[in-house]
Amino acid sequence: MVAETDTLVPVWALTTEPVSVPSVLDEAGMTPARLTELRTVLAALADAPVATLEAHPVPAARERTGGIALHAASPLAQQLSQLVAQTAKAAPAKINVAETGEVLYRMVVPAKVAAQVGKGLVTPMTSKAVAGGVYSALRDSTGIVAKATFVPVAGKAAVAGAATGSAATAGAAVASAGALTVAAPLVLMAVAVAVAAHADHERQKAIERITDLLEQLHEDSLDAERNNLDGCRDAIDKATAILLDQGRIGHSLGLDSSTFEINKAIEATRRRLTKWQAALDGLPEGPVEVGTLTKSFPGIDEDGGTFRAHLELARLAIALKRRVLVLQAVEHAQLDDNPFKRFLGELHDDERRVNELEAGISSVLLKLSTLELKRHGGFRIPAFTPGEVDDLLEAAYRLRAFGQELNLAMQPTDVAIEIERRKDGSLLVFPAIAA
Incomplete structure (x- = not known):
C-alpha cells in the first residue's frame, strides 16, 4: 500500500573528496524519481563517489533485523550529528534538519562503489505480502511508507581537516562547486558498518x-x-x-x-x-x-x-x-x-x-x-x-x-544503508540492501 503525501524530507549529496560538478541541486523539492535521476547524473559526472543521505521519521513498526548498534559517542554518530548541525542554517525554513527526535537516515551509495564492497551484498527487500515481490522504498509492517518530497540541504562553511584528514577526523566539508558535501569518513564508516x-x-x-x-x-x-x-x-x-x-x-x-x-x-x-x-x-x-x-x-x-x-x-x-x-x-x-x-x-x-x-x-x-x-x-x-x-x-x-536458493548475478545497483538514530544519539545500522 502506497500513500502519497506532501511530507518534506531533507537530502544531502555527500562526496568522498572534493569534486567539481555542475550545480544540479537547488532548493526546490524533488520527487523520489527525480532523486534517483539525480544520483545517476552525479555518479556519471563526478570523479569521486557521490552518495545521497536522506532523513526520514522512524516508522512506527520496523521489520528490519540484524543491525549493528553504535553508541552516541561513536564516530559515525558524531559525524551524522555534525553534518546536521553544520547544515541546519542552510536548510529551508519549511524543514527542521536539526530535530533531535528519532530519525531514520538512508544513505544510497553508487553502484560502481557497491560492486567493490562484496559480491552478493545487495539483494532486494523481499515482500511478504506478494509472492515474488520486492520493496523499493522505506516501509513499515503494513507496506511502503508514504512517499516524501526531498529538499536538498547544503552546508555553508567547511569544518577544518575533514576533507583531507584521516578517518579519525569527524565532520564534513563543503566542496568548492555545486551543493556537494565532502564527508569521506562518514561514508566510509556507514559502508563499513553496513557490510x-x-x-x-x-x-x-x-x-x-x-x-x-x-x-x-x-x-x-x-x-x-x-x-x-x-x-x-x-x-x-x-x-x-x-x-x-x-x-x-x-x-x-x-x-x-x-x-x-x-x-x-x-x-x-x-x-x-x-x-x-x-x-x-x-x-x-x-x-x-x-x-x-x-x-x-x-x-x-x-x-x-x-x-x-x-x-x-x-x-x-x-x-x-x-x-x-x-x-x-x-x-x-x-x-x-x-x-x-x-x-x-x-x-x-x-x-x-x-x-x-x-x-x-x-x-x-x-x-x-x-x-x-x-x-x-x-x-x-x-x-x-x-x-x-x-x-x-x-x-x-x-x-x-x-x-x-542462489543469488544469481544481478545488474549492478545502488546500495541503500539504513541508519536508525535514537533519541539518545545512539545508532542502529542495518545490513545494506538494494536501493
Whole structure:
C-alpha cells in the first residue's frame, strides 16, 4: 500500500573528496524519481563517489533485523550529528534538519562503489505480502511508507581537516562547486558498518542451518568445525567495536587466532570445492544414477546430509572472512589521508579471492540443480515401485532447490544503508540492501 503525501524530507549529496560538478541541486523539492535521476547524473559526472543521505521519521513498526548498534559517542554518530548541525542554517525554513527526535537516515551509495564492497551484498527487500515481490522504498509492517518530497540541504562553511584528514577526523566539508558535501569518513564508516552487519546476518543464518543439520548427523568432526568457526565471533565483535570507535586492535583480543581458524576453514572449503568440481566433471552424459551422485555428494538426496553440512560450513567461513576483511580494510584506511579510497583498495584483492570461491560454489550448485536423475539400473522394465518414484522425485526436487536458493548475478545497483538514530544519539545500522 502506497500513500502519497506532501511530507518534506531533507537530502544531502555527500562526496568522498572534493569534486567539481555542475550545480544540479537547488532548493526546490524533488520527487523520489527525480532523486534517483539525480544520483545517476552525479555518479556519471563526478570523479569521486557521490552518495545521497536522506532523513526520514522512524516508522512506527520496523521489520528490519540484524543491525549493528553504535553508541552516541561513536564516530559515525558524531559525524551524522555534525553534518546536521553544520547544515541546519542552510536548510529551508519549511524543514527542521536539526530535530533531535528519532530519525531514520538512508544513505544510497553508487553502484560502481557497491560492486567493490562484496559480491552478493545487495539483494532486494523481499515482500511478504506478494509472492515474488520486492520493496523499493522505506516501509513499515503494513507496506511502503508514504512517499516524501526531498529538499536538498547544503552546508555553508567547511569544518577544518575533514576533507583531507584521516578517518579519525569527524565532520564534513563543503566542496568548492555545486551543493556537494565532502564527508569521506562518514561514508566510509556507514559502508563499513553496513557490510559488517550484512556479513554477520549471513553468519547467523548459516549457524542456524548448521545446527539443525548437525542434530541429525551426529558428526563430531563437523560439530567441532562449526564450534571453532562460531567461536571466532566474540573476537571479531570486539575488534569491530574498537575499530569503529577508531581505536587500535591489540593481541589480547584474540583476533589473530580467530583469523587463523577462519583461514583454515576457507582452505578446507577450497579443497572440498575442487573435489565437487572434479566429481561433476566426471559424471556421464545424460541422466545420472542417484547412487553415483551420493558417492561424491554424500546425503545430497536426503533432508540433511554431509554435503549440506559442508555447504553451510563454507557459507559460515565466507561470512566470517568478509567481516575480517572489512576490519582489515578499515584499520588500514584510518592511516591514510583519503580513507574511503584506501578502504576500497584494501578490500579489493582479498575480496576478489573470496568472491571467486563463492562463485565456484554457486556454479557447483547450479550444475547440480540441472542434473537429470535415474534410479539404479536405469528406466528399463520392471517398472518403478511407488517408493522408488517418491524417492526419485524427492531427490530431484532437492537438487532443483539448490538453483532456486542462489543469488544469481544481478545488474549492478545502488546500495541503500539504513541508519536508525535514537533519541539518545545512539545508532542502529542495518545490513545494506538494494536501493
